[in-house]
Amino acid sequence: xxxxxxxxxxxxxxxxxxxxxxxxxxxxxxxxxxxxxxxxxxxxxxxxxxxxxxxxxxxxxxxxxxxxxxxxxxxxxxxxxxxxxxxxxxxxxxxxxxxxxxxxxxxxxxxxxxxxxxxxxxxxxxxxxxxxxxxxxxxxxxxxxxxxxxxxxxxxxxxxxxxxxxxxxxxxxxxxxxxxxxxxxxxxxxxxxxxxxxxxxxxxxxxxxxxxxxxxxxxxxxxxxxxxxxxxxxxxxxxxxxxxxxxxxxxxxxxxxxxxxxxxxxxxxxxxxxxxxxxxxxxxxxxxxxxxxxxxxxxxxxxxxxxxxxxxxxxxxxxxxxxxxxxxxxxxxxxxxxxxxxxxxxxxxxxxxxx
Amino acid sequence: xxxxxxxxxxxxxxxxxxxxxxxxxxxxxxxxxxxxxxxxxxxxxxxxxxxxxxxxxxxxxxxxxxxxxxxxxxxxxxxxxxxxxxxxxxxxxxxxxxxxxxxxxxxxxxxxxxxxxxxxxxxxxxxxxxxxxxxxxxxxxxxxxxxxxxxxxxxxxxxxxxxxxxxxxxxxxxxxxxxxxxxxxxxxxxxxxxxxxxxxxxxxxxxxxxxxxxxxxxxxxxxxxxxxxxxxxxxxxxxxxxxxxxxxxxxxxxxxxxxxxxxxxxxxxxxxxxxxxxxxxxxxxxxxxxxxxxxxxxxxxxxxxxxxxxxxxxxxx
Numbered sequence: 286x287x288x289x290x291x292x293x294x295x296x297x298x299x300x301x302x303x304x305x306x307x308x309x310x311x312x313x314x315x316x317x318x319x320x321x322x323x324x325x326x327x328x329x330x331x332x333x334x335x336x337x338x339x340x341x342x343x344x345x346x347x348x349x350x351x352x353x354x355x356x357x358x359x360x361x362x363x364x365x366x367x368x369x370x371x372x373x374x375x376x377x378x379x380x381x382x383x384x385x386x387x388x389x390x391x392x393x394x395x396x397x398x399x400x401x402x403x404x405x406x407x408x409x410x411x412x413x414x415x416x417x418x419x420x421x422x423x424x425x426x427x428x429x430x431x432x433x434x435x436x437x438x439x440x441x442x443x444x445x446x447x448x449x450x451x452x453x454x455x456x457x458x459x460x461x462x463x464x465x466x467x468x469x470x471x472x473x474x475x476x477x478x479x480x481x482x483x484x485x486x487x488x489x490x491x492x493x494x495x496x497x498x499x500x501x502x503x504x505x506x507x508x509x510x511x512x513x514x515x516x517x518x519x520x521x522x523x524x525x526x527x528x529x530x531x532x533x534x535x536x537x538x539x540x541x542x543x544x545x546x547x548x549x550x551x552x553x554x555x556x557x558x559x560x561x562x563x564x565x566x567x568x569x570x571x572x573x574x575x576x577x578x579x580x581x582x583x584x585x586x587x588x589x590x591x592x593x594x595x596x597x598x599x600x601x602x603x604x605x606x607x608x609x610x611x612x613x614x615x616x617x618x619x620x621x622x623x624x625x626x627x628x629x630x631x632x633x634x635x636x637x638x639x640x
Numbered sequence: 641x642x643x644x645x646x647x648x649x650x651x652x653x654x655x656x657x658x659x660x661x662x663x664x665x666x667x668x669x670x671x672x673x674x675x676x677x678x679x680x681x682x683x684x685x686x687x688x689x690x691x692x693x694x695x696x697x698x699x700x701x702x703x704x705x706x707x708x709x710x711x712x713x714x715x716x717x718x719x720x721x722x723x724x725x726x727x728x729x730x731x732x733x734x735x736x737x738x739x740x741x742x743x744x745x746x747x748x749x750x751x752x753x754x755x756x757x758x759x760x761x762x763x764x765x766x767x768x769x770x771x772x773x774x775x776x777x778x779x780x781x782x783x784x785x786x787x788x789x790x791x792x793x794x795x796x797x798x799x800x801x802x803x804x805x806x807x808x809x810x811x812x813x814x815x816x817x818x819x820x821x822x823x824x825x826x827x828x829x830x831x832x833x834x835x836x837x838x839x840x841x842x843x844x845x846x847x848x849x850x851x852x853x854x855x856x857x858x859x860x861x862x863x864x865x866x867x868x869x870x871x872x873x874x875x876x877x878x879x880x881x882x883x884x885x886x887x888x889x890x891x892x893x894x895x896x897x898x899x900x901x902x903x904x905x906x907x908x909x910x911x912x913x914x915x916x917x918x919x920x921x922x923x924x925x926x927x928x929x930x931x932x933x934x935x936x937x938x939x940x941x942x943x944x945x946x947x948x949x950x951x952x953x954x955x956x957x
Contacts, residue, residue: 342930374930378883381920383873384688388924391673391681405785405875409794429785469878474784 332368333395333590335583338385340402340426342374344500345622346576347400350425353628354398354579366587379403386410390417396586397421398579401428404471420589424582425574426472434589436582436599440472443572443603444479444525447548450570451521454546458489459520462512464505464529468497476525484523493519498529502554505532513537521545527552527571527624534558534567550574551606554621556614563608571606577629585638595638657948658895658911665918672925683800686807689917691716691869693811695884696891696913697818697906698749698861703892705834705854706901707756707763711748711770712862712888717881718778719745719866724787724876734793742863748774749859753852771885778878787876794874807868811910814864818906821857830854835902891916894945915944 337354341347351372361367373389375382379402387410389397397414401407401423408430414421421433428435451461463480466473484490493516498508509532513519524530527550534547534555544567549555551573559569578601589595604626606614616625670676676685695712702709719741726737748770755766797806821827829850832840841847865884870876895912897904919940923933 371927372930373924374933376930376934379873379877379880380688380691380869380883384917384921385924387684387688388921391675392925403785403873403877403880405787406869406873406877406880409798409872409874413798467879469779469782469784471784 331590332362332365333587334393335367335370335396335398335586336373336389336394337371337398337400337579338373338375338382338389339400340375340379340382341377341400342372345620346574346624349624350400350576350579353576354583357580357583361583361587375402377402379406383407383410386414390414390419394419395590396583398582398586399423399428399433400425400579402426404429420586422582422586422589424578431597434582434585434595434597434599436578436585436601438574438578438601438603440475441479441482443574444476444481445483446479446603446605447525447570447572448480448483448523451523451546451548452483452487452490454568454570455490455521457487460491460493460516460518461521461523462509462516462519462533463492463495464509464522464524464526464533465495465497466500466526466529473497473525480523480525492523500526500528502528502532505529506535509533509536517542519545522547524548524550526550527555530569530571531555531558531621534562538562546570549606551604551614551624551626552621553616553619553623553625556606556611556625557617557621560611560615560617563611568608569606570608572603573606573624573626575601575604575626575629576624577601577626577634581629581634581637584634588638588640593638593640599637601637655896655905655908655911658908658915661944662911662915662918665915665922669918669922669925672922679800679803679805682808683805684798685917685921686805686811687798687872688921689914690807690811691865691872692884692887692891692917693910693913694814694861694865694868695888696895696909697814698858698865699888699892700895700897700904700906700909701830701854701858701861702763702767703834703889703897703899704830704901704904705763705851706837707855708767708889708899709752709855709858709862710764710767710885711752711774712767712858713881713883713885714771714774714778715745715748715859715862715881716866716869716884717876717878718748718774718781719863720870720876720881721778721782721787721878723867724789724870725782734790738867741867742860745863745866746856746859749862750852750856752859753855756855757848757851775878775882778881782876782878785875785877787870789870789874791874793871797871810864810868814861815906815910822906826850826853831902833902887916888913890941894941894948896948916941 339347358367358370373385375385382402386397386407390413397419404427407428411421411428411430412432415432422436423433424436427437465477484492494512496508496512498505505528513536522533522545524533524547530547530549531552531554537544544562544565546568549569549571551571559567581599581601585595585599614625619625675681695716699709699712722744723737723741726740752766752770755761756763829845832845833847833850837847891913892909894915895908897909919937923936
């Protein structure tokens with residue numbers, strides 16, 4: 286009995302600790318409420334409470350995107366247009382991303398930016414946010430709903446333009462390995478759909494292996510190595526991601542094999558290797574999912590709040606990196622895991638969002 | 641008899657502890673979101689928590705049999721894909737689609753159960769293999785996010801149907817159904833086989849049949865979770881189910897379901913799943929950095945489990 290009461294006391298103490306912890310969080314929220322209280326005053330009435338929900342935050346592409354976004358936020362904050370900015374990371378869990386959007390609705394955000402984990406699953410939540418008077422702008426990985434503003438690139442065109450380059454480079458014949466992203470992910474499927482349509486027009490090109498892997502170097506290298514060992518006589522590689530391209534090129538270089546053309550993306554590790562191997566006859570054609578999509582998304586949201594009629598679909602042109610302009614992109618002093626691309630001039634952004 | 645009483649006390653101590661924790665979370669939640677106890681919020685939150693609660697119910701059924709289901713996320717995705725891909729037009733279509741999805745999910749469970757019962761393979765191996773198998777099949781059914789659920793149903797489910805929170809109704813029906821199953825011979829056999837397989841066999845139970853039935857029931861729960869997620873999101877996504885595998889296990893463990901089988905209660909699982917759902921939501925409100933959110937979530941789960949074990953150890957010993 287005595288032991289039991291001790292255990293009871295421990296339980297009570299623990300609950301108290303939990304309460305204290307929650308109270309500690311309150312302090313933070315207290316300052317938040319003070320903020321929103323200030324923004325309710327007529328002078329700052331127009332500054333917006335902005336939240337960004339992203340399916341992943343850890344990849345370096347996302348980190349760079351966040352950095353660009355944050356610098357734009359601080360610019361808009363000093364202009365008095367944005368009052369607060371918060372980032373939510375769903376860590377790969379789409380259900381959690383739905384929770385995040387619902388939480389933002391309940392907390393009366395003015396603007397929700399979203400990098401969607403699923404092209405369909407977020408639709409009801411995003412539509413609900415729109416219905417609650419929140420400006421929702423999706424970018425990069427887009428939902429299918431037509432009720433929100435979508436800022437992205439044409440993923441099908443990504444596939445078709447890189448595939449066209451490869452087909453022409455091979456004079457319309459030869460065997461190739463296709464390196465795609467994870468199966469069942471919309472971006473990957475769209476890029477491949479664009480590429481597959483092109484390859485259909487070139488009957489001389491044979492796709493000997495169609496590999497799916499994460500957009501990460503290690504799993505991509507494993508996937509490519511096994512496909513390559515089964516088909517060492519390939520004439521080219523269609524790859525729809527920078528890490529995938531780097532994995533393929535690395536394998537060829539390491540095994541001292543013939544350097545066949547590989548399509549790519551502005552992943553610095555790949556660009557560096559490309560530049561190093563150019564003298565050995567390596568050739569590529571790359572494009573980019575630009576990090577400044579996030580900035581365009583935020584600018585579009587602010588513009589929409591200011592009454593500008595922003596187009597529902599903002600399609601950002603895909604940059605083209607070729608053997609000739611490669612040196613303008615590659616950043617030899619920066620880590621492999623970065624995506625060298627410069628800011629888009631404000632004039633270009635304004636043009637895209639219909640300002 | 642004595643054992644029965646101790647076991648009863650133990651599960652009750654478990655539940656009291658969970659309810660206390662839940663109250664703390666609710667109070668904190670209420671602080672951030674004063675609309676928490678309005679019908680609208682209850683509907684939204686229950687719609688959000690339903691898939692995890694049902695998935696955890698499926699996991700519980702397997703864990704009560706002394707197994708663990710690593711294929712749960714894959715089967716959830718499969719059921720979702722089948723449900724949303726089937727021509728879900730009109731009420732008749734929805735019911736057919738649901739029956740089809742539940743049939744498929746139940747069958748995948750039965751296959752797991754048969755392999756465990758007859759081939760004598762460890763559940764962890766069988767369900768791991770099954771997770772690859774069914775996520776592959778899901779991609780065949782639905783190669784990329786899509787499918788369709790009638791908009792009216794999505795609306796009614798997410799925003800209430802004449803003020804009735806449909807997800808709450810669904811959870812209540814499932815819990816009542818479980819209670820009924822528990823009182824039947826099969827339900828009791830589930831606990832007996834999970835707790836002491838040899839003893840159960842010696843007392844004349846068809847242990848293999850019980851296992852297959854239990855795994856099939858788990859499949860049906862998982863299928864229901866998939867259908868719930870499809871209705872919540874208005875579509876299907878072949879890769880969305882994965883996180884549910886581990887989250888459902890966490891909910892079960894928090895709810896007091898033993899890894900060794902035969903011990904635990906469904907209401908504990910429901911509380912566990914609610915706790916996890918509320919906790920993740922609550923962390924969104926606090927506005928701490930996303931990376932720290934994961935840390936806090938992990939620490940709170942471990943501390944909650946450790947404390948609960950400590951408080952209830954007397955009863956176990």
